[in-house]
Amino acid sequence: MKFTGKVEGLHVTPRSFLPMRNMGSLELVEGLGIEGDRHSMNEAFHSDRPEEGRQITFFEAETLEALKRDHDIILRPEQHRRNVTTRGVPLNHLVGRRFRVGSCVVEATRLSTPCRHIEQITGLEIYEVLLHRAGLNAKIVKGGQIHLGDFIEPE
Amino acid sequence: MVKSIHRVTTRVMRIDQIDARVRLLHLQDPDGWDLPPFTAGAHIDIHLPSGLIRQYSLSGDPARGDTYTIAVQRQDDGRGGSRELHDNVIAGDELLVSLPRNTFPIGKDAPVTMVAGGIGITPFLSALPSLMASGQTFTLHYCARTVERASFMPMLKEMGLGDRVQFHFSETGPRLDLERVISDLTEDGHLYCCGPTRMLDAVELKSDDLGARLHVEHFGVAAGADPAYEVLLARSGQVVPVAPEQTMLQALRAADVDMPASCEGGVCLECRCRWLDGTPIHRELTMTLSDRDEWITPCVSGSAGPRLTLDL
Numbered sequence: 001m002k003f004t005g006k007v008e009g010l011h012v013t014p015r016s017f018l019p020m021r022n023m024g025s026l027e028l029v030e031g032l033g034i035e036g037d038r039h040s041m042n043e044a045f046h047s048d049r050p051e052e053g054r055q056i057t058f059f060e061a062e063t064l065e066a067l068k069r070d071h072d073i074i075l076r077p078e079q080h081r082r083n084v085t086t087r088g089v090p091l092n093h094l095v096g097r098r099f100r101v102g103s104c105v106v107e108a109t110r111l112s113t114p115c116r117h118i119e120q121i122t123g124l125e126i127y128e129v130l131l132h133r134a135g136l137n138a139k140i141v142k143g144g145q146i147h148l149g150d151f152i153e154p155e
Numbered sequence: 156m157v158k159s160i161h162r163v164t165t166r167v168m169r170i171d172q173i174d175a176r177v178r179l180l181h182l183q184d185p186d187g188w189d190l191p192p193f194t195a196g197a198h199i200d201i202h203l204p205s206g207l208i209r210q211y212s213l214s215g216d217p218a219r220g221d222t223y224t225i226a227v228q229r230q231d232d233g234r235g236g237s238r239e240l241h242d243n244v245i246a247g248d249e250l251l252v253s254l255p256r257n258t259f260p261i262g263k264d265a266p267v268t269m270v271a272g273g274i275g276i277t278p279f280l281s282a283l284p285s286l287m288a289s290g291q292t293f294t295l296h297y298c299a300r301t302v303e304r305a306s307f308m309p310m311l312k313e314m315g316l317g318d319r320v321q322f323h324f325s326e327t328g329p330r331l332d333l334e335r336v337i338s339d340l341t342e343d344g345h346l347y348c349c350g351p352t353r354m355l356d357a358v359e360l361k362s363d364d365l366g367a368r369l370h371v372e373h374f375g376v377a378a379g380a381d382p383a384y385e386v387l388l389a390r391s392g393q394v395v396p397v398a399p400e401q402t403m404l405q406a407l408r409a410a411d412v413d414m415p416a417s418c419e420g421g422v423c424l425e426c427r428c429r430w431l432d433g434t435p436i437h438r439e440l441t442m443t444l445s446d447r448d449e450w451i452t453p454c455v456s457g458s459a460g461p462r463l464t465l466d467l
Contacts, residue, residue, distance in 0.1 A: 017163045017254055019189045019220070047160050049415065116420035116454075120254045121191050127420050128440070 001093060005152040007101060008061045009077035009085030012037040016045040017121060020078045028056065028104045030143035034083055045117065052139050053109025057082040059135040060091055071129050079122050082112065082135045089152050091136040098141060102150030105142035112137050157202055157409055162251035163191060165223065170246050173226070177274070177306040178241060179214070182223040182250060189220040193255035195262055195282035196347075196372070199223060200253035201236075204243065208409070209236035212349075212372075213255060214280040223252065228274040228306070256400070259372040262286060265343040267293040268336060270358065272350020273300075276307050278372055279349065283314065298323045298331050298350065333361055345370065384458040388412065388467040389431055403453035403463075412467065414453065421455035429466035434459040 011020040015038055026034050033040025033055040039047070046054070059082035067073040077085040084101065094108040112135035119127050165182035172178045184190055193199075198212045215224030229241045244250070261267065261282040269279045276297055286293045295316065299305035301324055311320050323331040340346060346365060348358045349372040362369045386395045386403060397406040404426055407414050416426035421439040430451045437447045438455040451465070 014186060014188060015164060015184070016160050017191050018184060019191065021188075043160060045160055046417065048158060049417075113418045113423055114420065115418055117254070120256075123192075123194070131422065 001090075001097070001154060003088060003090060003152075003154065005086050005088030007084055007146060007148055007150040007152060008087045010146070010148060011078050011081075011083055011085070013081075014038055014041065015043045016047075017117065019121075020081060022078050025145050025147045026083065027145055028101075028106075028140045028143045030140050031055070033140065037083060045115070051109075051137070053137045055139045056084065056106055057112055057135055057137055058084045058086050058089070058091055059112075060089065060133070061085050061087045063130075063133045066133075067126065067129060071126075073124055073126055073129065075122065075124065075126060079118075080135065081115075081118055081121075084146075086152055092133070094136060098155040100151070100153050100155055102144070102146040103142075104140065104144045104146055105155055106138040107141050108136050108138045110137050111135070157251060159251055161408065162202060162253060163199075165190070165250050165252055167244060167246050167248045167250060168222075170244075173306045173310075174303075176304075177226060177228045180225050180227060180240065180244070181215075182225070182252065183221055185249065187221060190223055191254050192220060193217050193223075193281075194257050194260055195285060196259040196278045197255040197257035197281070198259075198278070199225070199255050201225070201240070202251040202253075203236060203239050204248075205235070205239055207234075207236050207239065209240075212259075212278040212281070214277045216284040217281060218284065223255075226274065226277045226280070226307075258400075259347070259349070259370060261347055261370075262291070263345050265345055266341050267291065268340060268344055268346050269293065269295045270298070270331065270333075270336065270346070270348040270350065270354075271295065272298045272348075272354040273304065274306070275348075275350035275354075275372075277349070279347070280307070280310075283316070287314070287316070293319060295320045296323060296331050296336065297321070298325065298354070300324065300326050302327070333357060337361055337365070340365070340368070344368065348372070384460065385462050386458070387432075387462055387464045389464050390467055397458070402455065403457065407453055407467075416454055419454040421452050424450075424452055426454050427452045431464040431466050433463035435463060 010023040010026050013020040038044040039054050059080045067075050098107045114127050114130035114134040166185045168183045169181040193213050198210050201209050211225040214226045227237050227240045230237045345368045347370045355371050383399050384397050395406050395410040397403050417423045422441050427450045435451045436457040436459050439452050
């Protein structure tokens with residue numbers, strides 16, 4: 001599979017439910033997660049059921065545009081609750097594959113499932129329209145720093 | 156006990172003692188991160204160190220993203236929640252709270268008339284900043300038995316509300332003329348009331364014609380879509396009460412029942428368990444009809460009767 005996409009947004013939050021903050025760069029730690037993010041600190045809602053593949057999560061900018069186009073729902077990048085907003089990356093096709101984000105490498109483990117909390121936090125009725133396009137979970141195979149604008153490509 | 160990762164962790168940053176009976180608690184994230192947003196009229200559950208869970212309206216400005224402010228009136232003969240918040244909670248303590256919920260959204264693109272009885276002023280305090288900033292037409296009637304019991308009168312006077320706030324003291328002057336308030340509403344005006352049951356009953360009795368333009372909020376208890384019921388766990392014999400506006404999953408977790416769950420929206424079915432007796436209300440999105448005869452997902456489903464028995 002060939003594609004060349006980009007990092008369009010980077011987002012972290014230190015604890016479950018708290019709003020995510022937009023960042024210019026993120027530090028990825030191999031086998032652990034993202035520095036300062038809830039998943040790496042066992043502070044996420046699902047941290048009582050650890051999952052290796054939840055070290056970093058991705059979400060397509062194109063989905064945000066589809067929500068606006070098809071449902072008149074405005075969901076901002078920092079509201080989808082994933083760590084990386086991508087553009088030009090077919091996330092749903094990448095389960096089981098490795099891909100590069102800047103100088104880092106991740107391995108996709110499964111599609112993300114939407115969580116009802118996103119409706120409580122955003123006040124938007126978006127749970128059902130996010131089914132099958134709620135993003136991608138991955139583990140970090142090669143750590144390092146990633147930045148806005150970094151290329152995303154197959155390994 | 157509820158896990159901290161399943162709630163919002165806050166720290167009591169400051170306590171303002173308004174008078175002998177009422178104190179304001181200002182809650183923030185321990186690291187100063189913004190808290191989940193809320194809208195005027197919203198409330199949160201406070202998980203007290205003793206295990207009690209109590210609902211309080213958010214009284215701060217929703218535009219201030221880093222603080223939840225609650226006003227707590229000490230009820231000496233109450234159920235214990237307010238006494239604990241007055242006697243045992245100090246600045247620096249951590250409190251787990253729920254996400255804000257709003258069953259009493261205040262503010263429409265229409266004139267707003269608010270009637271507050273006593274500590275029922277609290278949800279309106281969160282609405283005043285945006286009402287004032289927007290230039291929207293509004294009136295606040297603040298009722299109390301005496302001047303001394305109108306704990307927030309000084310604060311309201313300092314806000315520069317002018318004649319948009321009116322005070323009514325039943326022991327020393329005429330009670331609020333509810334019929335007049337209702338008859339003064341414009342055709343598109345909305346009436347919002349929060350106060351003791353007697354006041355709300357009177358408002359509802361006199362407001363038949365208002366329909367959806369009448370909004371009432373009872374003290375401390377959020378109006379829920381589902382009535383309360385209880386869940387009997389067949390294997391342990393434990394009985395778990397499910398309160399209005401609480402999901403069965405939340406109630407089970409609060410009772411220390413270990414329930415795996417993921418999406419909490421009736422899709423992943425990770426929390427499904429067998430039901431044995433009762434009349435379940437199925438709200439799963441993905442469970443087949445035949446499976447519903449045997450299984451239920453506590454994250455979204457409920458009970459049509461007073462008791463549901465689960466194979467747990």
